[in-house]
Structures are given as C-alpha cells and as structure tokens.
Amino acid sequence: MNIVVINGTPMKGITYHMKEMFLSHIQTGNEVTEFYPNEFPSFCVGCKRCFLYGEEHCPHSEIMLPIWNAFLKADLLVFAYPVYALRAPATIKSVLDHLCVHWMVHRPDPSIFEKTALIITNSIGASNGAAQKDVKTSMSWLGVSRVYTCGAKMMGDIFWDKINDKSMKMLECKMEHLAAKVKNVKPQKRKSLKVSTLFFICKMLHQVFLNSEVEPSLDNQHYIKYGWIKHKKEKQ
Template structure:
C-alpha cells in the first residue's frame, strides 16, 4: 500500500488512459487482502461463495468481471510478487480454465506492472501474466522496470522521462485494443484441452455442471 515506484508508474498508465474517461476501480493490498487460502477446496467443489473468505474475495471478482482492462501490479520482492497479492491470487484458482472460467475474461486485455531497484521484474510480470492467461484473458502486456532506486522520489529524472515515454506509447496501444481483442490460438487450444478434460471429469461435479450449463462441453465457445 505504500506509494512507491510501482504505484506511481501505474498511476502514469491510468493518467494516459484517462482521455477516454474510464471508470477506474482500485484495490490495494494488504487493505483488501483476504485471509490466507486454507486449501479447503470449497471453491472447487461447493462453489466460490462457500470460500471462508468469500466476503472479501467476491467484491473484487465482481469488479474484475465488469472491467474491460485488468491491471495487476506488484513491486518485486525477492524475485516474486508481494505475498499479499499472491494471497489474493491463490483464491482465484476456481476461475482458472481447468475449473470455472468466466466468459467475459475471454474479451479482456491485461496489463501487468512491476518495478525493482535491481533485478527481478521479469519474473514478477511473467507470473502475473500467467495468472491472467489461465483466467482466460487472451492478451496481456507486461511492463517491468528496474528503477535503480529504493523509492520513486530518488529515481533519476532521466529515468522518469524514459518511463513516461514508454508508458505513453504502451498506453496508446492498449487504448486502441480495449474492447477489440479476441482469443488467439494459444487460448483457444488451452480451452479445447480443458473442454476435453471436463468431458471425462468424474471428480468434480461442480466444475462439470458449470461447463454443461454454459454449453461449452457441447461445442459452444465463450467468445
């Protein structure tokens, strides 16, 4: 929740995207972090509302389902995302394609952002992008930056100028593609594999019933 380099770069993106007057909903960890996932499997076998932390998780999920652009961001902590964000993402396992992906995820764009004083942002952005992919998000852009400073105030002016230029270009590209993205071959292949798995699913009736209700097992696609 501290307003460091990652936060400030994210705000730069939001400012550059604001020419389209977007409605922006933000969540901050640990303020909105649910309790640790306890591995009860309720979200898989009984439904997401049976999660002991559903009251914290589901308001975030509902906002993500409505959004056209999803931004996940985290500073790099020992070559990984923050533990608070990971705790939230652990609760999203039921929304992965092997289980019960939401159909609107297949029409969204993702943006993942990370900063570090030194190395490690590539690992963070890769992990965040993987989460979005398995939710069904077909296209995700990554922005990782080694800022060479412990906080935003001490980032060199020339570095900030470079960051603003890069953010402007990427934000323009994202603006053109929001609401115009469709799943590519990788997403379609993964979905087809998961469809085959659900046809033979004999261990989780909740997941299989979800796929049947959506019509996906019988050939309908979510896009």
C-alpha cells in the first residue's frame, strides 16, 4: 500500500506520536511519503491562474505539485494535525486551498475516486469534529468516498513527554483500532452516495456551461477528455 501523510505541525508532540503509533501498526510492506509544514506552499494568493490556465501556473506549483503527485500515487491519504481555535490549523488549510482546482466542480482526477482518507487529530479538550470537517469537506469535493476520522481529547495533557499512562493507553488503543480499519484498504470501486450525487450535479453544471461556450473552459476540456460531458454536435 502507498501512504501519503500530511503532518499539520512541525512539533514532535502528541500529533506526531499518534501518527507514528498508527504507522507502526501498518507500516510493514508499505511505502510511506510524508510532508511537513516546511514543505507546504505559502497561503494561496487568490490569482485563480490554476482554474483559468492550469495548476502549473500557480505561483506555488513547484511546492504543491510534489504533494499532489504523491496524492495521485497513494492508496491512503493521512492527515495528522492538532486542533487550533477549534478548527484545522492554518498549515493544513494552506494545502487544502491549493487542492480546490482538483475539486469535482473543477478538474477532478479519476484516480482520486478510488482512494481512502484518514484524519487523525487531537485537542486539549475540545471536540475534534469541526477541525476534522475542514479536511473531510475537501476530501468529499475531491471525490474521496471513504474518509475515516479519529480524534483524541487529551484532557489537559499538552506535552508528549508528560502525558500520563491512561492517556498513553487511550492513544495506543485508538491508533491500533484505526490501523486495523485501513490495514488492507483496497481501491474504492464504487463512489459513495454523497460523492456520486455531487459528481452528478457537477457533470450537469459543466454540460450546461459547455452548451453556451464558444471555446470550452479548461474545466470543461477536462470533463470532455474523460467523457463526462459531450459537445452538442457529438451528442446528436
């Protein structure tokens, strides 16, 4: 199995060790590629060149393309990050913003439909749900049908080297369970109802836009290339 890990913090703290525990349960025979915040792109500048001219025109393409290419090769996409201000940290959002061009409303890669994603988070005590949703939403719009989440409330523990035995056991147990779920993950052959519905709507919208376009947009050229929509002439 090919695994790509997006680490949302450079700290070797609780998040890092949760992710390491998880990997220790599934690592044998797997290829793991990891990215840390110092390898992430700067914030999206909003130039929209990716949408209009292609993602290679993004000012951060040199940094972002290796991450995207690793996604394409992976079977399992892992996001590991702490909760900041009840949401995903800015490091993660910066990666997510650069993925918008590959959302189903724009130019989804067909291989993404087969992938599984996993979100590992932790907080001092707050619910992890909203922070996980930031990534979950992006995964659904990219076309990932199966997304697992696992969050830990550390109940006051903030430093890895000071966490108590009970918390340590709780983390071990959670990561072992999580690893068992994805150990033998296979490419998804069927889209989930959510992804199918969103993709259906996107195809309809693209077809409507195409019917009124003189020259197909880059998004529509992509949809035509994969046979998801057709020129009016071809349809007759």
